[in-house]
Amino acid sequence: MGFERKYVSQEELRKHNKPGDLWISIQGKVYDVTDWVKTHPGGDTPLLNLAGQDATDAFIAFHPGTAWQHLDQFFTGFYLKDFEISEVSKDYRRLASEFSKLGMFDRKNHLVIYSLCFVTLLFGLSICGVLCSNSFWVHMGAGALLGFSWVQVAYLGHDSGHYNIMTTRGFNKLAQILTGNCLTGISIAWWKWTHNAHHIACNSLDYDPDLQHLPVFAVSSSLFDSITSCFYGRKLTFDPLSRFLVSYQHFTFYPVMCVGRINLFLQTFLLLFSKRKVPNRALNIFGILVFWTWFPLLVLCLPNWTERVLFVLASFTVTSIQHIQFCLNHFSADVYVGPPRGDSWFEKQTRGTIDISCSSWMDWFHGGLQFQLEHHLFPRLPRCHLRTISPLVRELCKKHDLPYRSFSFYEANVRTIKTLRDAAMQARGLIWEAVNTHG
Structure with missing residues (x-):
């Protein structure tokens, strides 16, 4: 008699999204991390923010290959019934796998x-x-x-x-x-x-x-x-x-x-x-x-x-x-209200980050953070590789019609000040409205 899998729906998974009842899904398998959240090395916030949903892309981004072996202890026995992988996530995971095979996550080049x-x-x-x-x-x-x-x-x-x-x-x-x-x-x-x-x-x-x-x-x-x-x-x-x-x-x-x-x-x-x-x-x-x-x-x-x-x-x-x-890197990028969604993790990173373009000899000055999108997509990747992978990330964004924004330090400053000024003008409008309302 063959083994029969037990399934839960996305809707059922979403119900387990609070302290004391915290489930996540990784590659279609459902895990109960209610107790693990208390000792999770990355703190409780990442797990709480992604509770009740698929967290595969985020898990791949933040954990080395050795972390996968620790997941079995949290497995609920359930699989996600309506589990699907978007095309951009497939490409992202393929890229992460290639970097891992090349040993880029471990090589820091002195x-x-x-x-x-x-x-x-x-x-x-x-x-x-x-x-x-x-x-x-x-x-x-x-x-x-x-x-x-x-x-x-x-x-x-x-x-x-x-x-x-x-x-x-x-x-x-x-x-x-x-x-x-x-x-x-x-x-x-x-x-x-x-x-x-x-x-x-x-x-x-x-x-x-x-x-x-x-x-x-x-x-x-x-x-x-x-x-x-x-x-x-x-x-x-x-x-x-x-x-x-x-x-x-x-x-x-x-x-x-x-x-x-x-x-x-x-x-x-x-x-x-x-x-x-x-x-x-x-x-x-x-x-x-x-x-x-x-x-x-x-x-x-x-x-x-x-x-x-x-x-x-x-x-x-x-x-x-x-x-x-x-x-x-962030003030003039796209913003939103609400919790992060694991199934749109890649898209949110592209829309929420801005790169600072500079010559390679200035990389030391920016500490690698000028490649902000690359860093957000592959946070475990040593900064010495970020310039190397930048064309691949740009190509992936272009393929899936996602923004890849890279500006000079001056241009990024101008955009940031414009963002602050736009919000300031709206705040000033509220001040005048309040004055006119209350005499």
Whole structure:
């Protein structure tokens, strides 16, 4: 007697979409990840966002081949009755398989060694500039170098968060704490929490934390409806203060980016000292304490408070280059309201990302993130391969009539400011409407 498969419909699968009852489908098989969500290395947010639906493409994107063997323990015994694979998903999975066979996910081309040496040099020059000179301008240059070292360190932290840049997972975790917490003061736990959610729900106004910047910025008038952030679990209130700030956001964008690092420090503290379950909380707090020991001591080595304040401001201003780039990659792309859909995962990545075109010799400056779509489609792929696969991704987008947007750094800035200005003008219209209504 042959084995008879048991099936569930898409509608039945969708019912299992909340904490305490969480199912997902991968390649037509249904898995119960209700308990696994508590210890999932990528956090609970990706699983909660894709609960009750097919998550195959996202699973392929974020997991190495060795992860497939762990799925059997969660198998419910059910298969998806009306399981279909779109043509774009078939092509995407074929491309991912080819990259895997070529060993591209594991080959990093000594990039980590070069980056570590460069970061060490930048940090060394910055410290020497503070300790070995009495010149005001040397001190300001040292501050700028420190800021630029933070930019390069952030790229390393980003790489280590997506794939192992070290020989083992233990050393990789050490690299994460060192590059994130100890050297920059920004918790790797906070980064993973927000960044994984951003990748899964790219440019969803209520699910992607990277677009939730009220009261300072709003990239779409849809945020004027005070929608609820499903990431933070609170309403993004568009109150009179938000309305006023947003109405001038195209003017305040660059000044805010210059001090944007302060918000990252604040978000780190809010998470690490919250009631939320934080992986390796003690280790993350220790790393933050390391940063808040060496950085103030370095600043205090400067001769007076004027130079100290300007040194910190110089370092923060240089890091704004990176904050701006993150915004350029998404602010002027397509946005939507609602949860991500696993069966349109590829399409959402193409519509929610913008590449920054540059010469190959500038790849180190952008840390690979100029290939934003390529990175979103293949987040585990070391950045040294992103330029190589770019023509293949462009070709795939063209085949399926999906956007592949690549602009120069200047053009991307213009588009971002235009997006902010358009929303600002709409906010100003609401201000005048309120004035006229209430006299």
